[in-house]
Amino acid sequence: MNSSAAAFAETPQGEIENPLLRQLAVLCRLNETDRAALDRLLEHTEWIPAGATIDRQGRPIRFVHALLAGVACRHKDFRDGRRQIIGILLPGDLCGDPATASRPADYHVRALTRARVAKVSIERFQATLDQNPGVANAFHRAALLEGAVLRAWVVNLGQRQAHERLAHLFCEIAHRMLGCGLTLADGSFQIPLTQRDLGTALGLTSVHVNRVLQRLRAEALVDFYDGVLRIHDAHRLWALANFDPAYLCH
Amino acid sequence: MNSSAAAFAETPQGEIENPLLRQLAVLCRLNETDRAALDRLLEHTEWIPAGATIDRQGRPIRFVHALLAGVACRHKDFRDGRRQIIGILLPGDLCGDPATASRPADYHVRALTRARVAKVSIERFQATLDQNPGVANAFHRAALLEGAVLRAWVVNLGQRQAHERLAHLFCEIAHRMLGCGLTLADGSFQIPLTQRDLGTALGLTSVHVNRVLQRLRAEALVDFYDGVLRIHDAHRLWALANFDPAYLCH
DNA sequence: CGGTTGATTGAGGCTGCTCAAAAGGTGTGG
DNA sequence: CCACACCTTTTGAGCAGCCTCAATCAACCG
Secondary structure (H helix, E strand, O other): OHHHHHHHOOOOHHHHOOHHHHHHHHHOOOOHHHHHHHHHHOOOEEEEOOOOEEEOOOOEOOEEEEEEEOOEEEEEEOOOOOEEEEEEEOOOOEEOOHHHOOOEOOOEEEEOOOEEEEEEEHHHHHHHHHHOHHHHHHHHHHHHHHHHHHHHHHHHHHHOOHHHHHHHHHHHHHHHHHHHOOOOOOOOEEOOOOHHHHHHHHOOOHHHHHHHHHHHHHOOOEEEEOOEEEEOOHHHHHHHHOOOHHHHOO | OHHHHHHHOOOOHHHHOOHHHHHHHHHOOOOHHHHHHHHHHOOOEEEEOOOOEEEOOOOEOOEEEEEEEOOEEEEEEOOOOOEEEEEEEOOOOEEOOHHHOOOEOOOEEEEOOOEEEEEEEHHHHHHHHHHOHHHHHHHHHHHHHHHHHHHHHHHHHHHOOHHHHHHHHHHHHHHHHHHHOOOOOOOOEEOOOOHHHHHHHHOOOHHHHHHHHHHHHHOOOEEEEOOEEEEOOHHHHHHHHOOOHHHHOO
16 A cells, blocks of 8 residues: 555645645635735745655644645544544645644644645745735635534534545545546545544444444445555445535635 | 523623623733624623523524523434434534525524524624624634534544443533633533433434443543533543533634 | 423444554565 | 565454443423
8 A cells, every 4th residue: 555655645636736726726715816826835845755744733823734636634632642633634635733733733634645735934925914814815725624523523524424424525526526626537546544544533442443434335435445445336435524615625 | 491491591700791702812812902892792692591592593694693601502403303412512612604694504503502692684784794804813713713623523423332422521511611610610511402302413322321320420520410510520521422612722 | 381492311223443464566585 | 686675455263342222310491
């Protein structure tokens, strides 16, 4: 699976355009000035290796990071070793906010694959917001969308059984992947999560995730193998998950 | 329990000052102009009965509501009857955002007690933000805090067992109640949730909540009875819940 | 006084966890 | 090139946390 994970970040789709711009343009109209400002924000980008920590729980966030290629996640760690993934970051997603600059972060952000990130200082990011109301508005809407996803996660963890939970997570990721243009022609896409990662995101053990995956595969709903997700019957998957993409369409 | 629930909204502490101002002043400095603007926002307030719906899932949000007295909650409903509470609103909390005005809400907001709310039109709210950068900043920080609480809920539901979950929810509410000045001298306070409500917030059945409450009571940690929560051993309760109030202190 | 809602208790069962072990793949050092 | 460590996936057996179903009781209300 490392082979596909390593290849993931190099998929051509991720490089064609500015993923941040693509994502924000969906949320609200951006004029040429806004677009230019966003492009300038991404002047300094770097590649980081899989597993690298982008923001550390307990440390102040001194940079806003934009993920441009690869996959990352937010997670919270307990002292006793328990861990909960609280969000998946796909190309075009942001983390960090100028208003929280002085406060220690309450979660980690970690790259799951080799990833390309733009690192923008808090000050510069704030200046861009101040000078470009359109950009500020777009970021605000992005934050609202993030909140909606978080609410959906609460519902997922609180009300759904393991197979429904997994189905819902797959629906969410598939929907967002589609928006990123990272879905292949046959509807499959690379999402380099281990079964352990899925468990950490869904409040399940990897053993149980494995069994649920086998069940979903046996029912010809999805096939998750070697970091590639193939959805065989999107209609039944949505029904199983009670998935309503409205919350993702702000 | 209805007697205490009905009395809740009238507790004198809730009426002394502007709860919205108190809450936002904790998050950032507000000058006199900002304070005056906030006061003007609350010119039109009304009392609504317990159980009233403030915002309806699926309907656009046309007003920003500020809760000034009483308790409310956000919740999402499934078609099959399942329900998940995704947040508790205490005096000084807000719901609604101008940026989501045209979109249907993805959750309900409902008063759990008789409640006093200020109803501000989207346009007026937006105008206040535009004219008072300090207020806009404060609301932005309030939104970030709301996100932090939501992340804590994800962790709570994903990683903790029933007794830890309940303990953590009690810690969160107690901490926020303290900030509202609604905690009595002995550390107890009124929080008009039924055991069913607690279950709906924690992804548990009311039957199990009942058994867990008995356990917490037997261990002399907390006593929840008739809508009044008494914390007998905050230290052990925090330890049980793995509670770290840092996320509530933005 | 009947109806409704919430709290409580009991019995039984299922979902998902724990513990354990083995197989396959990958990277590393000798 | 092989031995070895490590990680992920897979499978099995047993268990326990939490649920379901059901019934009772208390409080409140029209």
